[in-house]
Amino acid sequence: MLSSTNPRNWAYTTRLNFMAIVDVLIPSIVRTSPSGWTFQYGGVDLYVWEYLLMLFDNLPTPLASETSQLLDLSAFYEYQERYNLLSAYSFPPCNGLFSTLPRKDRLMAIDRLHNLQVPLDTLPVPYQNNPVLIRIMIDSIYQLTYFGYYSEWFGYGDTRCNPPSFRQLRTYPISWTYTGYPGPSFGYRDFRGFLLKMQNLKSE
Amino acid sequence: MQKQDVIVIGAGGGGAVIAKELGEQGLHVLILEAGPWYGNKMWPHPNTEAGGVSSRCPNDLDVGLFKENYNRLENNMNNQITGKLRWGPANREHPPWNRSYQQRGFVWQNSGVGGTTQHYLANSPRAFPASIDSEWPLTYHELVPYYEKVEAELPVEFAPTTSKEELFYFGARKAGWDLLATLNVEAPGFRPQPNAILPPNANFLNPAYSEEQLSWMEGCTLAGHCINGCPIGPSVDKIAKRSTNVSYVPLALKTGNVEILPNTFSYNIITEYHPEEGLKAIGVKVRNTWTGVRDELFADCIIVAAGAIETPRLWLNSSLPVNQWVGRGLVNHQMDMVTGIFNEKDLLPILGCSEVNPFVGHTSGARLDHPGLGSIQTIGTSPGLMASFTYALGKSGATQSEQYGIQKGRVMGKELIELMGDYKSSLNILICTDDEVDIRNGVSVLTETPDENGPIPSIRYTPTTNTLRKKRKLVKIAADILLQARARKVIHSDWPDGMMIHIMSTMRMGYVVDQNCESFQVNRLFIADNSVLNNGLGSANPTLTTQAIAVRTAEQIYKKYF
Ligand SMILES: Cc1cc2nc3c(=O)[nH]c(=O)nc-3n(C[C@H](O)[C@H](O)[C@H](O)COP(=O)(O)OP(=O)(O)OC[C@H]3O[C@@H](n4cnc5c(N)ncnc54)[C@H](O)[C@@H]3O)c2cc1C
Ligand code: SF4
Numbered sequence: 001m002l003s004s005t006n007p008r009n010w011a012y013t014t015r016l017n018f019m020a021i022v023d024v025l026i027p028s029i030v031r032t033s034p035s036g037w038t039f040q041y042g043g044v045d046l047y048v049w050e051y052l053l054m055l056f057d058n059l060p061t062p063l064a065s066e067t068s069q070l071l072d073l074s075a076f077y078e079y080q081e082r083y084n085l086l087s088a089y090s091f092p093p094c095n096g097l098f099s100t101l102p103r104k105d106r107l108m109a110i111d112r113l114h115n116l117q118v119p120l121d122t123l124p125v126p127y128q129n130n131p132v133l134i135r136i137m138i139d140s141i142y143q144l145t146y147f148g149y150y151s152e153w154f155g156y157g158d159t160r161c162n163p164p165s166f167r168q169l170r171t172y173p174i175s176w177t178y179t180g181y182p183g184p185s186f187g188y189r190d191f192r193g194f195l196l197k198m199q200n201l202k203s204e
Numbered sequence: 205m206q207k208q209d210v211i212v213i214g215a216g217g218g219g220a221v222i223a224k225e226l227g228e229q230g231l232h233v234l235i236l237e238a239g240p241w242y243g244n245k246m247w248p249h250p251n252t253e254a255g256g257v258s259s260r261c262p263n264d265l266d267v268g269l270f271k272e273n274y275n276r277l278e279n280n281m282n283n284q285i286t287g288k289l290r291w292g293p294a295n296r297e298h299p300p301w302n303r304s305y306q307q308r309g310f311v312w313q314n315s316g317v318g319g320t321t322q323h324y325l326a327n328s329p330r331a332f333p334a335s336i337d338s339e340w341p342l343t344y345h346e347l348v349p350y351y352e353k354v355e356a357e358l359p360v361e362f363a364p365t366t367s368k369e370e371l372f373y374f375g376a377r378k379a380g381w382d383l384l385a386t387l388n389v390e391a392p393g394f395r396p397q398p399n400a401i402l403p404p405n406a407n408f409l410n411p412a413y414s415e416e417q418l419s420w421m422e423g424c425t426l427a428g429h430c431i432n433g434c435p436i437g438p439s440v441d442k443i444a445k446r447s448t449n450v451s452y453v454p455l456a457l458k459t460g461n462v463e464i465l466p467n468t469f470s471y472n473i474i475t476e477y478h479p480e481e482g483l484k485a486i487g488v489k490v491r492n493t494w495t496g497v498r499d500e501l502f503a504d505c506i507i508v509a510a511g512a513i514e515t516p517r518l519w520l521n522s523s524l525p526v527n528q529w530v531g532r533g534l535v536n537h538q539m540d541m542v543t544g545i546f547n548e549k550d551l552l553p554i555l556g557c558s559e560v561n562p563f564v565g566h567t568s569g570a571r572l573d574h575p576g577l578g579s580i581q582t583i584g585t586s587p588g589l590m591a592s593f594t595y596a597l598g599k600s601g602a603t604q605s606e607q608y609g610i611q612k613g614r615v616m617g618k619e620l621i622e623l624m625g626d627y628k629s630s631l632n633i634l635i636c637t638d639d640e641v642d643i644r645n646g647v648s649v650l651t652e653t654p655d656e657n658g659p660i661p662s663i664r665y666t667p668t669t670n671t672l673r674k675k676r677k678l679v680k681i682a683a684d685i686l687l688q689a690r691a692r693k694v695i696h697s698d699w700p701d702g703m704m705i706h707i708m709s710t711m712r713m714g715y716v717v718d719q720n721c722e723s724f725q726v727n728r729l730f731i732a733d734n735s736v737l738n739n740g741l742g743s744a745n746p747t748l749t750t751q752a753i754a755v756r757t758a759e760q761i762y763k764k765y766f
Pocket of ligand 1: 213214215216217218219236237238239312313314315316317318319320321323324325326327328431468469470471509510511512514515518705706707732733734735745746747748750
């Protein structure tokens with residue numbers, strides 16, 4: 001039962017690309033807090049890339065490896081422009097090319113896709129000539145990266161690779177400490193009265 | 205299964221209400237629901253095993269199971285692809301049901317008994333009277349008794365004040381707005397949300413009870429999980445947030461006349477030609493989502509309450525007569541988000557504490573209504589939802605707006621980390637625009653890409669210039685309130701146009717159905733969900749109005765056919 005969605009069969013380069021994109025959106029950083037310097041784990045350390053891969057493969061049309069190819073193509077155009085490669089001389093982009101870009105350029109490659117500055121007919125199906133789908137997927141990458149990172153995902157520990165109904169909270173999700181969210185609660189007694197009551201309006 | 209008088213398709217915001225009303229009239233009602241049923245002994249493991257076939261007995265409801273399922277973890281509950289509250293079959297190892305979009309954005313809906321009300325915020329304002337009186341085949345005055353009935357049944361109360369409402373009221377007052385002490389909104393002003401949430405119980409502040417004990421008692425504990433599904437209460441029918449699975453569904457079962465089949469997708473409406481009545485609906489074709497087994501079920505009247513996307517899809521896939529308004533005129537309140545970040549020292553004199561704590565209290569406890577423009581509403585969610593809806597969704601990368609000194613657009617990297625570091629001192633405001641009906645917006649079906657339930661819906665929406673103008677004004681009002689409340693920073697998310705949370709008016713009253721919600725073209729076919737709304741209600745959250753109309757429709761069905 002537990003093995004029915006085994007998520008661990010993505011190509012190595014697909015994983016690298018997803019790590020690379022998560023690393024741009026939520027990098028590991030050192031930052032100052034009132035108490036001094038603190039290190040904050042980024043999305044890669046908290047396995048958010050795996051979260052994205054699993055979700056994209058759980059769509060009606062699985063899209064994890066197609067999305068990785070999409071990123072590679074955009075990286076390819078990024079390189080072509082950056083290093084003035086002759087556009088006539090084109091070679092097929094290699095798998096994982098996106099992950100070889102420095103952070104800033106990865107962001108440019110994502111923007112390039114979002115702004116549809118790639119020849120849409122060269123993209124893998126179903127992205128080929130489908131600008132709306134490209135944009136929705138870029139939006140989803142942002143949205144799901146943030147949602148995965150700041151929700152309980154990391155706290156599932158090694159049960160995170162199980163099908164959704166077989167995951168359990170194993171540890172305190174590290175990201176909750178970054179926001180101060182105390183986690184689900186049975187209640188809070190921050191009750192400051194009522195500004196209006198229905199019964200006051202009965203005369204209406 | 206006994207012979208049915210009525211079949212209701214969908215057990216969500218509208219379907220559960222009409223079923224209960226008809227059950228009380230003594231009619232035999234069968235509800236066909238596509239998704240799972242949480243908190244029912246017939247389905248102890250609703251997401252992993254097929255379980256029973258149907259349930260009709262209030263004793264099947266089990267609050268222990270309910271709490272086990274609604275476990276308050278936001279990813280487990282509210283992930284749109286694999287969450288318990290998603291648009292898809294009960295088995296979460298299967299993908300969600302597909303839709304095709306013609307613009308950026310997505311439709312946010314749930315399947316399952318309770319439908320999308322399982323994670324709605326229970327905000328239950330009435331429509332603005334002017335939005336009904338100008339365009340509907342009914343008057344606002346005619347709707348009031350039905351509003352009152354639903355308000356008493358749910359019941360609806362005004363939200364209590366916690367820190368985030370206090371901060372909003374403070375800002376709204378300073379910005380010059382007045383308190384609006386009314387349910388019938390004719391002028392602008394702020395007020396607590398009228399919502400379907402039970403007030404905290406009398407012992408709420410009594411330290412002799414632990415929070416955990418309180419969570420098994422009747423009344424809201426301000427636990428702040430409304431949007432992830434509320435599990436607080438002593439029994440299924442007394443859960444604090446009144447989604448229809450805990451309000452109208454138990455009442456429907458208590459009539460002894462209502463039976464519910466979850467995991468049952470309706471994919472076709474069966475009609476026949478009758479010499480006196482003309483074309484009339486007589487039955488429904490269904491497919492079990494676990495077994496794939498198909499069946500046909502028959503009744504004297506068919507009521508569709510499948511929501512504003514699936515109801516037109518069902519009409520189109522059943523090849524019912526052509527009507528140019530079927531699926532057309534979709535409105536979604538053209539939403540957006542504006543967020544304030546506060547300094548601790550500025551909060552102290554206003555709140556008596558140095559944090560807003562968005563996770564405390566009702567997810568949405570306060571609002572400002574502005575007839576002619578729309579409304580704005582406070583939102584406080586768990587951090588994953590907050591990050592993804594506030595900072596991920598911008599149309600563009602972050603820019604500083606000259607006009608109002610606020611930041612606009614999506615943020616990432618270090619800036620995101622810093623903003624989320626201020627999670628506890630931030631306040632979100634949702635914009636709900638009074639958007640205009642436009643026949644070009646709506647739902648059609650893609651015959652070339654069917655799923656197991658037939659051609660899938662294709663959704664098209666572009667706001668009108670006038671709608672966008674109103675939205676800009678509301679964004680400005682929200683930003684001003686936050687700045688008046690001394691926000692250090694204000695961020696306008698700048699959502700894409702197709703963010704659909706209040707999906708309405710795709711089978712408009714007066715165009716597709718008459719004022720009794722019976723189809724003009726197919727007799728004995730009624731609609732009882734958001735799709736019958738004739739417009740966007742001026743921007744009032746739609747569910748209460750849908751429910752009031754469903755009560756009225758039940759009366760009309762009984763009078764006409766039984
Ligand atoms: C996050 C969120 C918060 C919201 N908050 C509020 C709020 O505070 N106040 C408010 O008024 N509104 C709110 N809404 C909107 C509210 O949820 C909807 O207005 C309401 O649920 C609509 O009711 P409905 O009956 O039209 O559809 P639904 O509640 O979606 O019910 C439709 C039901 O039909 C079932 N179904 C669909 N197709 C089929 C089929 N073919 N066969 C069988 N069954 C089918 C579905 O599974 C579902 O259970 C919110 C929405 C979201 C997403
Ligand atoms: S705040 Fe919301 S989730 Fe919490 S008890 Fe009240 S209604 Fe339920």
